[in-house]
Amino acid sequence: MKDNLKEIIIKKMLVAAASTSIFIVLLIFLFLGKEALPFITEPGLSELFDSRWIPVSFQKEIFGIIPLITGSVLVTAIAAVFLIPFGVIGAIYISEIATFFEKELLKPFIEILAGIPSVVIGFFGLMILNSMVKDIFDLNTGLTALTGGILLALMAIPTVISISEDAITSVPWSYKEASLALGASKLQTIWRVTVPAALPGIIAAIMLGMGRVIGETMVVLMVTGNAAKISWNPFDSVRTMTATIAAEMGEVAFGSIHYHALFCVGIVLMLVTFGLNMIAQKVLKKYQMR
Amino acid sequence: MVKFTNPKITIEKLDFYYGSVQALFDISMHVPEKKVTALIGPSGCGKSTFLRMINRMNDIIDGTHHKGKVCIDDQDIYGDGVDIVALRKRVGMVFQKSNPFPKSIFENVAYGPRIHGIKDKAKLDDIIERSLNNAAIWDEVKDRMDKNAMSLSGGQQQRLCIARALAVEPEILLMDEPASALDPKSTARIEDLINELKKNYTIVIVTHNMQQAARVSDYTAFFYEGNLVEFDHTNTIFTKPNIKQTEDYITGRFG
Amino acid sequence: MNKNISENIIYWLIRIAAYLIVFVVGYIVFDIVIKGLPKLNMDFIMGFPRRSGSEGGILPAIVGTIYLVSGAILVALPLGMFSAIYLTEYARQGRFTRMIRLAIVTLAGVPSIVFGLFGMGLFVIFFGFGASIIAGSFTLSFMILPTIIVSSEEALQAVPQSLREGSLALGATQWQTIYKNVLPYALPGMFTGSILGIGRAAGETAPILLTVAAFYLPRLPSSIFDQVMALPYHLYVLATQHPEADKVLPMQYGTALVLLLIVLIFNLTAIFLRSYFRKKYKW
Ligand SMILES: Nc1ncnc2c1ncn2[C@@H]1O[C@H](COP(=O)(O)OP(=O)(O)OP(=O)(O)O)[C@@H](O)[C@H]1O
Numbered sequence A: 001m002k003d004n005l006k007e008i009i010i011k012k013m014l015v016a017a018a019s020t021s022i023f024i025v026l027l028i029f030l031f032l033g034k035e036a037l038p039f040i041t042e043p044g045l046s047e048l049f050d051s052r053w054i055p056v057s058f059q060k061e062i063f064g065i066i067p068l069i070t071g072s073v074l075v076t077a078i079a080a081v082f083l084i085p086f087g088v089i090g091a092i093y094i095s096e097i098a099t100f101f102e103k104e105l106l107k108p109f110i111e112i113l114a115g116i117p118s119v120v121i122g123f124f125g126l127m128i129l130n131s132m133v134k135d136i137f138d139l140n141t142g143l144t145a146l147t148g149g150i151l152l153a154l155m156a157i158p159t160v161i162s163i164s165e166d167a168i169t170s171v172p173w174s175y176k177e178a179s180l181a182l183g184a185s186k187l188q189t190i191w192r193v194t195v196p197a198a199l200p201g202i203i204a205a206i207m208l209g210m211g212r213v214i215g216e217t218m219v220v221l222m223v224t225g226n227a228a229k230i231s232w233n234p235f236d237s238v239r240t241m242t243a244t245i246a247a248e249m250g251e252v253a254f255g256s257i258h259y260h261a262l263f264c265v266g267i268v269l270m271l272v273t274f275g276l277n278m279i280a281q282k283v284l285k286k287y288q289m290r
Numbered sequence B: 001m002v003k004f005t006n007p008k009i010t011i012e013k014l015d016f017y018y019g020s021v022q023a024l025f026d027i028s029m030h031v032p033e034k035k036v037t038a039l040i041g042p043s044g045c046g047k048s049t050f051l052r053m054i055n056r057m058n059d060i061i062d063g064t065h066h067k068g069k070v071c072i073d074d075q076d077i078y079g080d081g082v083d084i085v086a087l088r089k090r091v092g093m094v095f096q097k098s099n100p101f102p103k104s105i106f107e108n109v110a111y112g113p114r115i116h117g118i119k120d121k122a123k124l125d126d127i128i129e130r131s132l133n134n135a136a137i138w139d140e141v142k143d144r145m146d147k148n149a150m151s152l153s154g155g156q157q158q159r160l161c162i163a164r165a166l167a168v169e170p171e172i173l174l175m176d177e178p179a180s181a182l183d184p185k186s187t188a189r190i191e192d193l194i195n196e197l198k199k200n201y202t203i204v205i206v207t208h209n210m211q212q213a214a215r216v217s218d219y220t221a222f223f224y225e226g227n228l229v230e231f232d233h234t235n236t237i238f239t240k241p242n243i244k245q246t247e248d249y250i251t252g253r254f255g
Numbered sequence C: 001m002n003k004n005i006s007e008n009i010i011y012w013l014i015r016i017a018a019y020l021i022v023f024v025v026g027y028i029v030f031d032i033v034i035k036g037l038p039k040l041n042m043d044f045i046m047g048f049p050r051r052s053g054s055e056g057g058i059l060p061a062i063v064g065t066i067y068l069v070s071g072a073i074l075v076a077l078p079l080g081m082f083s084a085i086y087l088t089e090y091a092r093q094g095r096f097t098r099m100i101r102l103a104i105v106t107l108a109g110v111p112s113i114v115f116g117l118f119g120m121g122l123f124v125i126f127f128g129f130g131a132s133i134i135a136g137s138f139t140l141s142f143m144i145l146p147t148i149i150v151s152s153e154e155a156l157q158a159v160p161q162s163l164r165e166g167s168l169a170l171g172a173t174q175w176q177t178i179y180k181n182v183l184p185y186a187l188p189g190m191f192t193g194s195i196l197g198i199g200r201a202a203g204e205t206a207p208i209l210l211t212v213a214a215f216y217l218p219r220l221p222s223s224i225f226d227q228v229m230a231l232p233y234h235l236y237v238l239a240t241q242h243p244e245a246d247k248v249l250p251m252q253y254g255t256a257l258v259l260l261l262i263v264l265i266f267n268l269t270a271i272f273l274r275s276y277f278r279k280k281y282k283w
């Protein structure tokens, strides 16, 4: 019976440990909500939809998050343009085309890339890509949405490659064999059979990658120029939601409207990544059911 | 169906489900004490499932449930307040695929007694030697007790697992195709061993091998698709079974 | 034959795309190593910064990062390991388990700056720790918790079920079984996961930005309630906030190299160990 009590206590402890994840997630939502809520009464929720973000002003501070959202959207869209082809092609190459030796060579590079801290990528962008973009496109500054998008794509590539690769390698060999036996070339087989079969996994991979892109802070803070304005031009400076929080939270007065506004931005960010994540998980789960 | 006045194990109207899939149907059966009872039947008919009911091994599978009763010495082992740990100590099990722990030979056999609180080195040594002896493997391993058990041959590994089960001094020994992965020579040794062990233990053994069932068992139960079709003296089952299905199976017409 | 040529062209395009990634990674690492290497000496690593980081070394930032990461691991490792043990060994299908899994997935997707916001709200302000090592460590620990849980689970699942059944069948209790016959074989894998977590924690900037990192603090911390410098934040500051950012280029590259080395060493060790244990424990 002494044993029994011990077993029960241990199990309770393990349950408690496992519950902390739930607890933390709830706390995150709770705290973001609690700190964002005062914005609704003062100055009012509609202020958030203003098209200007002017947090410091002698006349009137304005906290419209639209330019921050468009900034995030633009940078993310640019990242997607690079991320999707390179991520998917990289995964196809590694899983279907590369020889054993090439695989052993390629994979460590992808793993190294996954490990490089975002601030180092941002630093590289500042030092190298910045002037490259500036020179190639003949701009005044290389600190643009394009620069940020490229670097973000680079950062998210390992996520996309590793999850897509899993999806592609788990396509049953019999599918490919059947196609090859019908006289299709290897490339046709990849294109018509393997990729479509793995598509849900690839889509989930892309969504998870996009989640990383939207949530990434340091890179965009360092290389997108941080101009809070609505623009759809890749060669403009933009400011994302993440960069805004990072840049301004340090200087803001606790409890001010600005402070609450930044938490509102945090909530939007949290909801967007949460949504993406949930959809990706749904897709993955459906896919694994088969 | 034979009945015994003083059965070691009594199964009454047992149904068992994996989730919503029923694997055992209304099984009632007596297992006699200090005899060998063989379970035979085609693959997937529920022999392992039935065996695992007797030491409550199915409890660890998520989503299973049962109806009916399993009693050992008149105690309902699924009743309220039953100590599963104590039950499993009384009912030893040898698995189809030998599963020695990746520890030394000594540690493998000492695992059970240690868990049940035996710390004294001399006593432990004694139990281990006796168990290994009873499992007819002592001579082969006595000089290399600290070697990893994984380095033994398949037949030795299985006998080590038997020794490991004997070391906790059970009353009942459940064996799930203990010789299925072994060569004929190792199989013969295990069968001899079973003949020895039945003097002291109640043994229930699952086997796919008709000759083996005929050789080692006193009673035989034939399972088919989750039902107990026939249970009788091994002699009867193999010479003049009452039910046509049994005969067909024994004579190799299906299964 | 036309078809063959166009196939060949596509092959090469794919190959070029794949190797372009390799090239860029190689370029980044090479650039930082070449330009940072001249700075990699004792004065730099063991020295204190002077003139707001324009001169001197980065010892406080290295020490700060070590403190932060150790703190994060101290919290996240037991939590993560116990969560994983619960999930693999005890959890039954059901709502509670689904909720835990949902929470872990959610946690893995939370943007790092949101962790920063949360850590600031909870530890810095609500608990009143102020910007401090303890606030930063806790924040980082929450961030790496999913990494540790997932890799610990993997390690536990790799232990064959037959070992559990064998032990239970001998009358061992569930915890005895886990403790004596599962954990010993899963621990190496679990620690490998935590090394990955260390690598991640060491490189993150956004969560510590709001919870602990000091702009310029040329001394070592004396308690867990002190602010500290940290390598990634120091690099950010030197590269973007420093009044003479162009003049301190060597300092920037030196810092970037040290950070990169620390993170990559941890990551590569984890990767190596993982494949080593996978081979060693082929059941
Ligand atoms: N863990 C499980 N979950 C769901 N169904 C199971 C599980 N284990 C066994 N079954 C099913 O229960 C039925 C009986 O299985 P069991 O393993 O008892 O058969 P068996 O007679 O031992 O077969 P074999 O001779 O092949 O070992 C089978 O249909 C099997 O598919």
Ligand SMILES: [Mg+2]
Pocket: B047, B048, B049, B176
């Ligand atoms: Mg079986």
